Amino acid sequence: MQKRSVFFAIALLAGLLNPLVAQAQSTAQYPDIRAFGTSPQWLTTKVYIEGAPDIDVKDKYPGVVGISMWDPERNRYEFFYTDTGLSKYDQGGGGYFMVTGDRKTHILVPDKGPHRSIVRRLEVLNNQEFTYSREVPRDMVQTNENVRIYVVHAPYTGPIKTTPTH
Template structure:
């Protein structure tokens, strides 16, 4: 019941945000692009207004390798240095993209019961970029900033496989 409530809350929030984010949307995304690569690697994280400055080291929680299964609407995140799963810490579960293709919602299976709503910026075969508001440097008492998290298809030596 709790998971269902979280999904409905996320959908409601996404519906409210969709008109705002669709105006900012610069590219038409296609969810099938997530299946174009078995793995995606975070290549850059930057703060709104400063795309030339990579701040991955300040936001390690959003950095890693990800796997997406659009057929089952499942995702799982992995550490980029070891390939170990982040599943037990909220790094795996269900996802959906809103009908207007501007909002990406994550509903983790485990970890703190919450829904993560992200704005899709770019989604194609070469790039997957989302943005979301978080506390600066992920310190809860800091002001919120919008970060952009850029991913590219990963072809490196670490091979991952989904746990669920």
């Protein structure tokens, strides 16, 4: 009888502690969507192809390079040119975004432009870095084979000030 009491006490204690440990671990390993709001602007700092993280290929993928603004309260985004600060909204550079419940997928739904949605794998998201990856044609030439590119952003602190148009 005493063995059962000890067993049940241990089982109860393990059951009470296990959810606490599981919750503490699960929140630390996933990006937090609120990190988008930690900087008013994010700048593309690097683009690289999977397997070659030391080679920056921003010049071959200009469509993914720019300054971006994210509003996690409204789930809105807008992209801007780095040289002028003008909006890319009319070319599909603005709309709604969402992060899936497992916090692994970042989906853009542009208000305008040729794409209905763009699905990206969320690699890093914190207050110092935002990195996503997605498959695109090599060098953005439609007839080339697809490659996975990684697009790295950091909070932008330069002189260009952007203003959301929508």
